[in-house]
Amino acid sequence: MSQDSNSIPAIRADRLCLTFDSNDGPVHALKDVDLTIEKGDFVSFIGPSGCGKTTLLRVIADLEHPTGGAISVNGKTPEEARLAGAYGYVFQAPALLAWRTIERNIGLPLEIMGISRAEQAERVKRTLELVGLDGFGRKFPWQLSGGMQQRASIARALAFDAELLLMDEPFGALDEIVRDHLNEQLLQLWKKTGKTICFVTHSIPEAVYLSTRIVVMSPRPGRVTDIIESDLPAERPLDIRESKRFLEIAQRVRNGLREGHSYD
Amino acid sequence: MTGMVNRVAPIAVVVAAIMIIWYGFTVHLNAPWQIDRYEKAGTEWQMRDLVRDTMAQERPVLPAPHQIVAEIWKTTVKKKITSKRSLIYHGSVTLSSTLLGFAMGTILGIGLAVSIVENRAMDKSLMPWIITSQTIPILAIAPMIIVVLNAVGLSGLVPKAMISTYLSFFPVVVGMVKGLRSPDPMLMDLMRTYRSSRLQTFWKLRLPASVPFLFASMKVAIAISLVGAIVGELPTGAVAGLGARLLAGSYYGQTIQIWSALISAACMAAILVGVVGVISHLTLRRMGLRA
Numbered sequence: 001m002s003q004d005s006n007s008i009p010a011i012r013a014d015r016l017c018l019t020f021d022s023n024d025g026p027v028h029a030l031k032d033v034d035l036t037i038e039k040g041d042f043v044s045f046i047g048p049s050g051c052g053k054t055t056l057l058r059v060i061a062d063l064e065h066p067t068g069g070a071i072s073v074n075g076k077t078p079e080e081a082r083l084a085g086a087y088g089y090v091f092q093a094p095a096l097l098a099w100r101t102i103e104r105n106i107g108l109p110l111e112i113m114g115i116s117r118a119e120q121a122e123r124v125k126r127t128l129e130l131v132g133l134d135g136f137g138r139k140f141p142w143q144l145s146g147g148m149q150q151r152a153s154i155a156r157a158l159a160f161d162a163e164l165l166l167m168d169e170p171f172g173a174l175d176e177i178v179r180d181h182l183n184e185q186l187l188q189l190w191k192k193t194g195k196t197i198c199f200v201t202h203s204i205p206e207a208v209y210l211s212t213r214i215v216v217m218s219p220r221p222g223r224v225t226d227i228i229e230s231d232l233p234a235e236r237p238l239d240i241r242e243s244k245r246f247l248e249i250a251q252r253v254r255n256g257l258r259e260g261h262s263y264d
Numbered sequence: 265m266t267g268m269v270n271r272v273a274p275i276a277v278v279v280a281a282i283m284i285i286w287y288g289f290t291v292h293l294n295a296p297w298q299i300d301r302y303e304k305a306g307t308e309w310q311m312r313d314l315v316r317d318t319m320a321q322e323r324p325v326l327p328a329p330h331q332i333v334a335e336i337w338k339t340t341v342k343k344k345i346t347s348k349r350s351l352i353y354h355g356s357v358t359l360s361s362t363l364l365g366f367a368m369g370t371i372l373g374i375g376l377a378v379s380i381v382e383n384r385a386m387d388k389s390l391m392p393w394i395i396t397s398q399t400i401p402i403l404a405i406a407p408m409i410i411v412v413l414n415a416v417g418l419s420g421l422v423p424k425a426m427i428s429t430y431l432s433f434f435p436v437v438v439g440m441v442k443g444l445r446s447p448d449p450m451l452m453d454l455m456r457t458y459r460s461s462r463l464q465t466f467w468k469l470r471l472p473a474s475v476p477f478l479f480a481s482m483k484v485a486i487a488i489s490l491v492g493a494i495v496g497e498l499p500t501g502a503v504a505g506l507g508a509r510l511l512a513g514s515y516y517g518q519t520i521q522i523w524s525a526l527i528s529a530a531c532m533a534a535i536l537v538g539v540v541g542v543i544s545h546l547t548l549r550r551m552g553l554r555a
Contacts, residue, residue, distance in 0.1 A: 108468065
C-alpha cells in the first residue's frame with residue numbers, strides 16, 4: 001500500500017489548458033502543459049509575468065478550474081485533494097489575520113479542520129519551532145517584521161501536515177538579505193520534512209538555489225518551454241551560488257527564458 | 265506641556281472668534297427692538313446702554329452666549345431632576361429613546377448587512393430600497409410613523425425610537441456591508457484552501473474584519489439617532505424631551521429656552537459619539553488591531 005501510494009506522482013498534468021474569456025478575446029493562460037512532479041521534489045516555476053506560473057499553482061490548489069486536459073494531485077482531482085487537506089498554500093503576502101496572534105493564525109486551519117484544542121496547541125508549538133519563531137506566538141502580526149510574518153504564514157501552511165507545499169512567490173516582497181536567509185531556512189525545512197514543494201518565482205538565482213527541478217515557462221500562451229534537472233548537491237551553502245555548476249544551470253534557465261519570450 | 269498648548273490653542277482661538285461674532289450679532293439683531301422700546305418710553309440712550317440691554321432681553325432674537333449658559337445652569341443644576349423644567353429630565357427622556365433607537369438600528373443594520381452579503385438575491389432586492397428609504401425627508405415621514413404606530417397601539421417611547429432606528433440603521437448597513445466584504449480575495453482563497461464552510465468563513469474572517477467598519481458606522485448612527493429622537497418628539501405634541509422643549513420654546517417665543525435645548529442636544533451628541541469612540545478604541549486594541 002505504502003509503496004503503491006509512493007509511486008503515484010504528487011502532481012501530474014496532461015495537456016492542461018486554461019483559457020480566460022476577456023473583452024479582447026480569449027486569453028490562453030495555460031496551453032498544453034505536460035508535467036509530472038514526483039513526491040519529495042522541490043520544483044520551481046519560473047517565467048515572466050503572464051506566463052501562467054501562478055495560474056498553474058492555483059489550478060493545482062483547486063482555486064482555478066482548467067478548461068482542457070487533465071490534472072491529478074496525489075492521484076486525485078484537485079478538488080478531492082483540497083478537500084482532503086493535501087496541500088498548504090503560501091501566498092505572495094503573509095495573509096495573516098490582523099486580529100489573531102501568530103499562534104492563533106497558525107491554529108486557524110486546525111480550528112477549521114476540527115482538530116482538538118490540545119493537539120492544536122501541540123502542532124502550533126511544533127511548527128513555530130520549525131520556522132524559528134518560538135517565543136513569538138503571542139505577538140500580533142504587526143509586531144513582526146515582513147520576513148517573520150512570511151515565516152509565520154509558512155508555519156500555518158505546515159501546521160496541518162500536508163504532504164505538498166504550494167508557494168506563490170512567497171519571498172517576492174522581501175529585501176534580498178531577508179530573502180537569502182529565508183531561502184536557506186526553506187531548504188533546511190524541506191530536507192527536514194521531506195515535503196513536495198512547488199515554488200513560483202521570477203528570480204533565477206532563487207530558483208536554481210532551491211530546486212531539484214526548474215520548470216521554465218513563457219507567456220502568450222502560457223506554456224512550459226524547458227524542464228531543467230538540477231544536479232547541485234543536497235547540501236547547499238549560500239556561496240554555492242558562485243560555483244561553476246550553479247552558474248551553468250542559471251545560464252540554461254536564462255536561455256530558456258530568452259527563447260520563450262520576445263522582449264519587445 | 266507644549267503638546268497640550270498646541271492642541272488647545274487652535275480650538276481656543278476658534279471658540280474665541282465664534283464668541284466675538286456671536287456677541288456682535290446679538291447686539292446687531294436685538295438692537296431694533298431695543299431702540300424701539302427706548303423711543304416708546306422716551307428714554308435717552310447711549311451705545312453703552314444699548315449693548316448692555318440687548319444682551320439682557322427676555323425674548324431676544326438671538327440670545328447672548330452667557331444667557332444660554334445661565335439658562336442651562338438654572339435648568340440643570342438648580343432644578344430638581346423630577347421637575348418638568350429640568351433639562352436633565354428632558355434630556356433623559358430624549359436619551360432613552362435615542363439609545364433604544366440606536367440599539368434597534370444597529371441590530372437591524374447588522375442583520376440586513378449580513379443577509380445582503382450572504383445572499384445575492386437580498387443584495388439585488390434590498391439595497392435599492394435601503395437607499396430609497398434615506399431619500400425621504402425624515403420630517404415628512406416622522407408624523408406618519410407616529411400616527412400609524414399609535415393606531416396599532418404603540419405610543420410613548422417606542423414610536424420615537426423607531427424614528428431613530430429608521431435613521432440609524434442606514435450607516436450601519438452601508439458600513440457593515442463594506443466591512444463584511446473587506447477581506448482581501450487572497451484571504452478568501454486561503455479559507456478555501458482550508459475547505460472552510462461558509463459559516464466558518466463568516467465567523468472567522470468576515471465578521472472580525474468588519475468590526476472597525478461597524479464602529480465607524482456606529483459613531484454616525486448614534487449622532488443621527490439623537491436627531492431622530494428629537495424629530496420624533498416634534499409632531500407628537502410630546503410634553504417631555506429636548507424636542508418638546510424646542511417646540512414649546514418656539515410656541516412661546518422663548519428663544520433662550522430653544523437655544524439652551526439646542527446646545528444641550530449638541531453636547532449630548534458629542535458625549536454619545538465620544539463614548540462610542542472610546543468603546544471602539546478599547547475593543548480594537550483588545551483585538552490587536554491598533555497599537
